[in-house]
Amino acid sequence: MPVLDRFFNSTELSRQWRTGGEPMPFPMGSLPSYQAGTLACELPEMIRMVKLIRMSSSELRGTKHRGILESEDTLDGLSGDARVRGQTVVLSERRGSYPYIDFRLLNNTTHSGEIGTKKKVKRLLSFQRYFHASRLLRGIVPQASLYLLDEDYLGQARHMLSKVGMWDFDIFLFDRLTNVMVQEDYHNQNPYHNAVHAADVTQAMHCYLKEPKLASFLTPLDIMLGLLAAAAHDVDHPGVNQPFLIKTNHHLASLYQNVSVLENHHWRSTIGMLRESRLLAHLPKEMTQDIEQQLGSLILATDINRQNEFLTQLKAHLENKDLRLEDAQDRHFMLQIALKCADICNPCRLWEMSKQWSERVCEEFYRQGDLEQKFELEISPLCNQQKDSIPSIQIGFMTYIVEPLFEEWARFTGDTPLSENMLSHLRRNKAKWRSFLHKQHSSSRSNDHSGQVTENEEQTLNEGDIP
Template sequence: MVGSHHVGMLQLHGPLWARSEGLRCGEISFDSPDQNVKCVRMLDTTYSGEIGTKKKVKRLLSFQRYFHASRLLRGIVPQASLHLLDEDYLGQARHMLSKVGMWNFDIFLFDRLTNGNSLVTLLCHLFNSHGLIHHFHLDMVKLHQFLVLVQEDYHSQNPYHNAVHAADVTQAMHCYLKEPKLASVLTPMDIMLGLLAAAAHDVDHPGVNQPFLIKTKHHLASLYQNVSVLENHHWRSTIGMLRESRLLAHLPKEVTQDIEQQLGALILATDINRQNEFLSRLKAHLHNHDLRLEDSEHKHFMLQIALKCADICNPCRIWDMSKQWSERVCEEFYRQGDLERTFELEISPLCNQQKDTIPSIQIGFMTYIVEPLFEEWAHFTGDSPLSENMLCHLRKNKAKWRGLLHKQHSKSSDHSGQMTDTDGNPSQTSKEGEVP
């Protein structure tokens, strides 16, 4: 019992191919019908209104996934995303793709120019430009089908964990794969794995974090024994879509099995709870000068590090984009906090809009998570122009958030006796005559 509400297991409804997990992460329901309606409405899902009856809501296929599965079974190929655009937008999107390797690439603008199809359009371009389609003899129709499945399985109602975030991470991964220190040893297989893992690393993310799934006794938490719950789901969902699209069906079985396992290792590395594990290992390699990228294990480890960097690179972008991502991720945190408050659950850290401000959240994130990783990444790349550029943006952005935090505290200190330090932690008010 939690207060006066009994919170049951969150139930997920999913595609036919996800039978190992059973259900989809998009539709969440509680034991009580009233709670179910409120929860679904708060998460801004569209299924309850579109489907209507309880019987249809409970079916194993969501409406959206059923529609796409049926379309694929009928052999109907969706139009290429750029074909839906007028010539003006199409030309601008193509011009942007010619600069896809630039760090100031604006993924928000690109998503608008591609009519919300940034992930599909970007991946088709990168697979072609890296020569992966030719090298692996990929069927373009199957490639497009797979990418549409991936893009559609991201939840557009999530402020942060959506297909635009996946496209942003993929563009960053593309930039990292071009770093001379890494690019010199990469094979086409390495590049394909890196891009696929980046594109699908958060697929079917429900907009709530692992602790939320655990404390609500979600079936995925039980399935994965409370370990890397979301990351395991992202990986297994990706494998399901690869098999459903038959994108790699022409390759030998042992090759596809190896691809699936390596994708898993890459996606599982994005679990933020494993940050210290990977950072400590990277520091040890760099300190001992024993990193041998000719060794497949070491090379795969650096691909994991590259994906981890791409996943949390928002603070290293130019201010306008970095600020927008920061606001989006905090909005997603706050939505979870509102949901927890509604069902009388303990509000998770960073999810209380009344206490956790965007500047304080971002300063802490940059200080304890982003800076340590990117400083070591710069050490690995030999302070490449890209690494120096990212660290420069990171420091400038942190200074701007500190300035905004100071303004907030200046206003709040007029009404209370408590102030906070530059990292957003409470501090004692200075006594008269003392230097703060």
């Protein structure tokens, strides 16, 4: 049975929407239980389904023209939380509107669109040549559709997929074993925000959806939305952050009025994929619009600038004990929290994997800082390789962002083995970064014989102490 038919019954959905029922796929009494082993076998097919959302670029028209599928009259009220159901039209960005950063624009020497088109064509041709050659070498005639995972991938990868529900799942090893092709709408030149990160977040989300406190209430549509939002939450990421787009007057910053610029772009690009693929074309229009809005609400929740907003709300719910997961709104809020946890869960992984992620994200920061320095722009926080070390960045990130969120997540789940495992990894990893930071400071003091630690360094050391 096709994966979407297993996630929700389109006939039943259509009937409920026509009769004005609750916009959820099944009454709570008839929900199939979300057992621990169920989604493990669904995830590989879900990954292939997400791939199929994207049509081959050869089937698209007009990708050389950047822009919007809908009328610009719909620009009013773009930003903000998409949970507002009153908005009937969701703006989508044209697939292929990858926010290419043409740094020569900073010198006013050329137009960015031309170069972006050349890079896209080169990337597409390179992908097609690889795909064609690799399959011909094995005596296989290539088909029109391109799949994220080749159907005859190695037995080792198949074995790994059977363990996809385990927290210690090694996404880097899985990437090597499967030779997963980086998708056109994620960009492999990004050290961190690439397809491997998307897969890692999706795998983490899969683990969180199995937590008993949440799993027993989830509908099939909730599961599909959670996994789809995880897979697409950073689609088309340019490898630079929002402040960079704003200060370089990027068209996305203007389009989204400097509010959740990247997250809005990821959401609207995802909507473009869904509409072009017609994956949801069999559903009633009202439900399709609701799915688009819920996807937007989930993806927009990953904006790190909204961290305190969500953390405060979660704490209030847990203190008041007023979460009612039977209600669609509360389930959706916890899906937002789960996605936020999945997006920043790297410090909660085993040290060997966590360290790789830390180095990758800092490399992306440093690349942005080098570009800002090259074009005489103010270097963004955390992007100065000479001042911002990996240990100090990671200690601050764990202290102020990761720990507060995951401690509240553990309160929600009830200190399950997964939550205890994640917090244990988090504290051990933080201790290792602290030891590296102490070594750096000791080396620095011995070199300059001053014995002085800067005020910022001392603050980082104090704040990095293990609770």
